[in-house]
Amino acid sequence: MTDLKRTLGVCYYPEHWPEEQWAEDARRMVETGLTWVRIGEFAWARIEPEPGRFDWGWLDRAIETLGAAGLRVVLGTPTATPPRWVLDRHPDMLAVDANGRPRKFGSRRHYCFSHRGYLEECRRIVTALAERYGRNPQLGAWQTDNEYGCHDTTLSYSDAARQAFRDWLRARYAAPSGNGGDVGALNRAWGNVFWSMDYADFDEIDLPNLTVTEPNPAHSHAFLRFSSDQVVRFNRAQADIIRAHSDAPIAHNYMGRVTEFDHFDVGADLEIASWDSYPLGFLEDRVGASDAEKRHFARQGDPDFQAFHHDLYRAVGRGRWWIMEQQPGPVNWAPYNPAPLPGMVRLWTWEAFAHGAEAVCYFRWRQAPFAQEQMHAGLLRPDSAEAPALAEARHVSEELADAKEVSVPRAPVALIFDYAAEWAWKVQPHGHGLSYFALVFEHYRALRRAGLSIDILPPDVRDVSGYRAVFAPGLMHMPDVLKETLTAGGCELVLGPRSGARDADFAIPRPLPPAIPGLDIAVARVESLRPDMPVAVAGGGHLTRYVEDLEGSAEVVLATEDGAAAAVRAARTTYVAGWADAELLDRLVRDIADRADIAIVDLPPGLRIRDTATERFWFNYNPHPVDGPAGRIAPAGVYRETF
Numbered sequence: 001m002t003d004l005k006r007t008l009g010v011c012y013y014p015e016h017w018p019e020e021q022w023a024e025d026a027r028r029m030v031e032t033g034l035t036w037v038r039i040g041e042f043a044w045a046r047i048e049p050e051p052g053r054f055d056w057g058w059l060d061r062a063i064e065t066l067g068a069a070g071l072r073v074v075l076g077t078p079t080a081t082p083p084r085w086v087l088d089r090h091p092d093m094l095a096v097d098a099n100g101r102p103r104k105f106g107s108r109r110h111y112c113f114s115h116r117g118y119l120e121e122c123r124r125i126v127t128a129l130a131e132r133y134g135r136n137p138q139l140g141a142w143q144t145d146n147e148y149g150c151h152d153t154t155l156s157y158s159d160a161a162r163q164a165f166r167d168w169l170r171a172r173y174a175a176p177s178g179n180g181g182d183v184g185a186l187n188r189a190w191g192n193v194f195w196s197m198d199y200a201d202f203d204e205i206d207l208p209n210l211t212v213t214e215p216n217p218a219h220s221h222a223f224l225r226f227s228s229d230q231v232v233r234f235n236r237a238q239a240d241i242i243r244a245h246s247d248a249p250i251a252h253n254y255m256g257r258v259t260e261f262d263h264f265d266v267g268a269d270l271e272i273a274s275w276d277s278y279p280l281g282f283l284e285d286r287v288g289a290s291d292a293e294k295r296h297f298a299r300q301g302d303p304d305f306q307a308f309h310h311d312l313y314r315a316v317g318r319g320r321w322w323i324m325e326q327q328p329g330p331v332n333w334a335p336y337n338p339a340p341l342p343g344m345v346r347l348w349t350w351e352a353f354a355h356g357a358e359a360v361c362y363f364r365w366r367q368a369p370f371a372q373e374q375m376h377a378g379l380l381r382p383d384s385a386e387a388p389a390l391a392e393a394r395h396v397s398e399e400l401a402d403a404k405e406v407s408v409p410r411a412p413v414a415l416i417f418d419y420a421a422e423w424a425w426k427v428q429p430h431g432h433g434l435s436y437f438a439l440v441f442e443h444y445r446a447l448r449r450a451g452l453s454i455d456i457l458p459p460d461v462r463d464v465s466g467y468r469a470v471f472a473p474g475l476m477h478m479p480d481v482l483k484e485t486l487t488a489g490g491c492e493l494v495l496g497p498r499s500g501a502r503d504a505d506f507a508i509p510r511p512l513p514p515a516i517p518g519l520d521i522a523v524a525r526v527e528s529l530r531p532d533m534p535v536a537v538a539g540g541g542h543l544t545r546y547v548e549d550l551e552g553s554a555e556v557v558l559a560t561e562d563g564a565a566a567a568v569r570a571a572r573t574t575y576v577a578g579w580a581d582a583e584l585l586d587r588l589v590r591d592i593a594d595r596a597d598i599a600i601v602d603l604p605p606g607l608r609i610r611d612t613a614t615e616r617f618w619f620n621y622n623p624h625p626v627d628g629p630a631g632r633i634a635p636a637g638v639y640r641e642t643f
Contacts, residue, residue, distance in 0.1 A: 009036025033397020041076025329377025541584025
């Protein structure tokens with residue numbers, strides 16, 4: 001537990017504005033109470049307008065101007081937007097979609113992670129940046145690239161990806177002699193005897209797209225693992241170069257519900273995890289909210305989606321995390337783009353700080369009058385007049401001056417999130433709309449509805465002994481060491497559904513899953529159900545969409561109205577035999593909290609709590625006031641009490 005100083009920042013594009021305006025912008029940023037300015041992540045064409053010809057003067061002056069005003073610079077590597085001349089040099093560098101169509105120039109993120117020529121271009125520009133600015137006193141941090149995976153750009157079905165995938169498989173299924181791969185081992189692991197899919201050589205293996213019907217799930221899952229590893233490799237190349245020339249910490253700005261690569265693996269090469277928080281845009285296209293919820297929270301955002309990612313990226317950053325982009329007003333990219341309710345920018349900022357953020361940076365300083373993001377609000381309007389969010393940022397800055405430094409203690413409850421499980425569910429959901437992310441997020445929601453603070457843990461966690469309860473639903477592959485860690489942790493453990501349902505190569509293991517030490521059950525049959533066919537559980541709530549039939553001697557603690565096991569228990573391990581709805585999850589959380597001696601709080605809808613070591617924060621996500629600990633909390637209100 002470390003004390004953190006909370007700071008504010010902003011994203012700025014000096015190349016977009018006349019140079020004579022920079023000093024005035026910097027002065028106003030400081031007056032607003034901002035500390036950080038992120039620049040450079042889209043500026044490759046201005047830094048290197050022609051191959052090998054660098055124009056450093058403008059960037060030198062921009063960094064000097066910002067630093068002279070008292071601001072600290074976060075410098076982004078510009079590899080998310082390669083200039084046209086880079087594509088001319090490497091015309092096959094574009095990613096290819098699942099239908100075999102290459103992505104085109106004219107936007108951003110137009111590259112394939114597997115293309116060796118593009119990787120070398122990235123190494124070259126990052127080296128030049130790091131050599132020039134790595135020891136610059138104005139530089140406070142780095143950002144690699146921008147939003148890996150945004151716009152569905154992790155997966156590529158290009159020739160470069162095909163060859164890299166074959167090489168990856170050779171390494172994964174290495175021959176006992178160490179000389180190349182063992183394609184026979186791959187055939188056995190994948191079950192390629194099915195449908196005569198055996199390969200005689202790794203060079204026969206194609207990418208799992210454009211097949212007549214579904215490809216082998218082991219093939220698809222391996223491709224998703226490979227694609228994630230390509231992102232890790234790409235990011236590591238940049239981080240290694242920067243670290244050789246600079247002592248400043250390195251971050252990447254992840255996104256909300258972008259799960260195509262393993263953020264824990266990428267984060268292992270970085271000092272800071274950051275993410276880009278757009279609550280209103282996410283509500284419309286990523287949360288999975290109902291129409292009624294979208295209407296109710298249209299100007300506030302979902303009460304749990306941002307908090308989930310705060311806790312996730314705190315885990316990815318091993319305690320160090322930022323918001324690199326915070327929505328300040330209407331965005332331009334969602335199906336509908338309303339303005340935030342007055343006070344929500346302040347609420348979002350304080351909620352991030354309550355979850356341990358070191359910095360919250362608003363996107364962006366001034367709304368652009370041109371190009372793709374003309375309709376994306378900033379702290380200033382295009383004419384430099386104040387937009388509504390500027391006053392809220394200034395208000396937070398004034399509050400921070402009197403606020404204590406924050407300490408984030410270990411929460412009483414932990415929730416495991418595993419990107420490989422997300423891929424496994426994606427490959428084989430077994431029912432329309434079923435996803436691992438949704439399953440875990442619904443458990444997170446239930447814990448938040450009970451007024452609990454939550455830590456998110458990676459799937460390679462080796463010690464859970466400090467927690468009173470750990471929830472780990474939906475972990476399709478559970479190595480023996482993870483099973484032993486969880487069952488030996490001395491805490492209440494909640495598993496299922498689909499826990500341990502596949503081995504590392506996507507086969508059904510034997511003995512049948514979940515094969516948890518001390519828990520005598522086996523999943524004998526599974527079924528997925530229509531959303532309008534819920535299975536009622538005695539006492540309230542339902543199993544819905546996915547249900548398992550269990551065999552074994554474990555005690556039945558929740559049963560369906562027909563007498564089948566809905567949840568079973570042995571010692572401190574509880575297994576849920578299906579997808580629990582919100583009412584059943586609330587029952588389960590209350591039961592586990594009672595067994596673990598965890599105090600819960602009855603919260604009205606839309607009111608949420610987050611605890612630090614010294615404060616309890618109450619956040620009202622409703623468009624109307626609600627009753628809180630000190631009376632009524634206003635719409636978009638934040639209430640802080642000190643322990």
